[in-house]
Amino acid sequence: MNLTDSVSTLPFVGPSFEKKLEKLGILTVSDLLHHIPHRYIDFSKFTKIKDIKPDELISVYGEITSIINQPTKTGKLMQLATLSDETGKINLIWFNQYYLTKTLFPSTKVLVSGKASWFNRKLAFFSPQYEKMDYPHESLHTGKIVGVYPETAGLSSKWLKARIKYALDRVKITEFLSDKKGMFGFDEAIRKIHFPQSLEDSRRAKDRLSFNEFYHLLVEAKDRKKKIQKKKSIALAVDHLAIQQFIKNLPFKLTDSQNKVILEILSDLEKKQSMNRLLQGDVGSGKTVVAAIASFISFLNGYQTILLAPTQILANQHYETFKKLFPNHKVSLVTSSTVHRSLFTDHFIIGTHALLNKINEFNKIGLIVIDEQHKFGVKQIEFLKNKNPNKLTMTATPIPRTIAQTLFSDMDLSIIDELPKNRQKIKTWLVPNEKRDKAYDWIRSQLTVHGSQCFIICPLVEESESETLKDVKSVKKEFDKLQSIFSDLKLGLLHGKLKEKEKNEILNKFKNKEIDILVSTPVVEVGIDVPNATIMLIEAADRFGLAQLHQLRGRIGRGTKESYCLLFTENSSGKVTERLTALTKTSSGFELAELDLKLRGAGDVLGTKQSGFGNLKIADWSDTKLIKLASEAVAKLEIGN
Numbered sequence: 001m002n003l004t005d006s007v008s009t010l011p012f013v014g015p016s017f018e019k020k021l022e023k024l025g026i027l028t029v030s031d032l033l034h035h036i037p038h039r040y041i042d043f044s045k046f047t048k049i050k051d052i053k054p055d056e057l058i059s060v061y062g063e064i065t066s067i068i069n070q071p072t073k074t075g076k077l078m079q080l081a082t083l084s085d086e087t088g089k090i091n092l093i094w095f096n097q098y099y100l101t102k103t104l105f106p107s108t109k110v111l112v113s114g115k116a117s118w119f120n121r122k123l124a125f126f127s128p129q130y131e132k133m134d135y136p137h138e139s140l141h142t143g144k145i146v147g148v149y150p151e152t153a154g155l156s157s158k159w160l161k162a163r164i165k166y167a168l169d170r171v172k173i174t175e176f177l178s179d180k181k182g183m184f185g186f187d188e189a190i191r192k193i194h195f196p197q198s199l200e201d202s203r204r205a206k207d208r209l210s211f212n213e214f215y216h217l218l219v220e221a222k223d224r225k226k227k228i229q230k231k232k233s234i235a236l237a238v239d240h241l242a243i244q245q246f247i248k249n250l251p252f253k254l255t256d257s258q259n260k261v262i263l264e265i266l267s268d269l270e271k272k273q274s275m276n277r278l279l280q281g282d283v284g285s286g287k288t289v290v291a292a293i294a295s296f297i298s299f300l301n302g303y304q305t306i307l308l309a310p311t312q313i314l315a316n317q318h319y320e321t322f323k324k325l326f327p328n329h330k331v332s333l334v335t336s337s338t339v340h341r342s343l344f345t346d347h348f349i350i351g352t353h354a355l356l357n358k359i360n361e362f363n364k365i366g367l368i369v370i371d372e373q374h375k376f377g378v379k380q381i382e383f384l385k386n387k388n389p390n391k392l393t394m395t396a397t398p399i400p401r402t403i404a405q406t407l408f409s410d411m412d413l414s415i416i417d418e419l420p421k422n423r424q425k426i427k428t429w430l431v432p433n434e435k436r437d438k439a440y441d442w443i444r445s446q447l448t449v450h451g452s453q454c455f456i457i458c459p460l461v462e463e464s465e466s467e468t469l470k471d472v473k474s475v476k477k478e479f480d481k482l483q484s485i486f487s488d489l490k491l492g493l494l495h496g497k498l499k500e501k502e503k504n505e506i507l508n509k510f511k512n513k514e515i516d517i518l519v520s521t522p523v524v525e526v527g528i529d530v531p532n533a534t535i536m537l538i539e540a541a542d543r544f545g546l547a548q549l550h551q552l553r554g555r556i557g558r559g560t561k562e563s564y565c566l567l568f569t570e571n572s573s574g575k576v577t578e579r580l581t582a583l584t585k586t587s588s589g590f591e592l593a594e595l596d597l598k599l600r601g602a603g604d605v606l607g608t609k610q611s612g613f614g615n616l617k618i619a620d621w622s623d624t625k626l627i628k629l630a631s632e633a634v635a636k637l638e639i640g641n
Helices: 015-023 029-033 157-168 186-194 199-230 240-248 256-269 287-300 312-325 353-361 383-387 401-407 433-450 469-485 500-511 546-553 574-585 589-600 608-612 624-640
Strands: 039-042 057-071 077-085 088-095 109-119 122-126 129-132 145-148 276-281 304-308 331-334 348-351 365-371 390-395 412-416 426-431 453-457 491-494 517-520 533-538 563-568
Touching (some): 029 157, 039 199, 088 109, 145 157, 199 401, 199 624, 240 287, 256 276, 256 287, 256 412, 276 287, 287 304, 287 312, 287 365, 287 390, 312 331, 312 348, 348 353, 401 412, 401 624, 426 574, 433 533, 433 563, 469 491, 469 517, 491 500, 563 574
Parallel strands (some): 088 122, 276 390, 276 412, 304 348, 331 348, 426 563, 453 517, 453 533, 491 517
Antiparallel strands (some): 039 145, 057 077, 057 109, 077 088, 109 122
């Protein structure tokens, strides 16, 4: 049997079970063996019946002396069996499992695992795990540390484990590491992840399989990078004097970090290989102006630049920025709601997904800038393979360097880790729920006395990439409540289910100070720049990751006025308080990402929408030690080649 064999080659896996396995992502023997337990139950402690204590997880080997179906007062049918060994007897109780009286007979030897509890003043096992066997060491589901697997309808952990055991007894697993760095071998790890002798065995086995995932991810990324580097592109001439003059004319001074990144990008553009660089920067760090300078180089060489943004709001913002930076150039915007015309002669074309439908109109693309690439589908940007342009990908999601270097290892990485000096520090407060009324009064005074504006953010009711009707209903309810509280102020409502035209109307009213308080879902997370908005109140802040809270907070503090972020939560657990308190103490997205990684794992660091980038089945992005080991192993592999 080989790892690449179909699961249909296993016994008792016909078309029906094949479909069920496919629901779990299991198509091959390898997939089955990498379907690992999500938790373990320790049944390894054996005891005699006379020594059984209540609520203790144990295993007992004995003989069935009787078993009957017995009706209960509630109408259920109880299966009552008696298990005995040389020290005593104990009852085994199940409910509505009629078949047991036809499989368990007097004199049947069984190994029973579970917890005993009191029943009619006697200890009894309720719904215990059991296996019929002559020798207890032959057990598969009892009497040892037992894995519990992710299941689907019609596929139990027991069934999966039996198929896994069959495959393990017949498959050959080849080691691919010359230096295992103190880890289990591949074969040993696969066997011990399913059948560990101890919980430490299961941990070490998971570490090795996690390492494998990182390793293969890195190898694939390196291969992609080599293929990209082999593709020839037109080297762009960099007019350093023109760039210096452009920078000099900017209404602000670039940070040292921006200048460093610009030099890295210009160096890429001068090469005959296509640039493939990730620009990572915190909220407000100035990534767009860096992209504009790269775009200017493309223009000076007679080429067009395309900038793709995932939302119309963000595309509009980039469009307005480019118009200000390039007042004498042709800048166009392509969205689902704009009038499409010929773009053949335009210098800078900015758009959403709708722009992809016009891509064949361009034959002189010098640079493609993609903002938040993970929010585009893979197929949506498939054209890049054929066009082979210089590519600059931007992300405002703070991702710890170790993870970013692995996650995007087919790209060169640039990080802007410095904020412009004119950025306002935002005072962030964790507000106790009992001070809610006082907070509302304070917001009212700030808005009426200083003429400021405020965001109030409501979390998504359901975790999903797009807002649901349930989410809309929830934010509308909050909006109605707030309208009565702030009856003397003008309120607006924004959510993802509104049409683009309606969204833009509301945002324009907010920008024009026709709305005092904008009540919104996290749809405002990116692409909204209202300098007069100085207050943000975030409801149920515990439901957001630190990275997202930081993104939301970045919508304020963009003007000259002092800005404030108020965090509300009804969850007072220690971890929640620690996370949210951290937000009040630092303004660095990268520091917060590191902390979120430590406290919550990588889920919120990367965001749910990041799952397309290096999707992991076993490993977790918080395993930074394993990421480092895998990186070293791949580097060693390259040296060997």
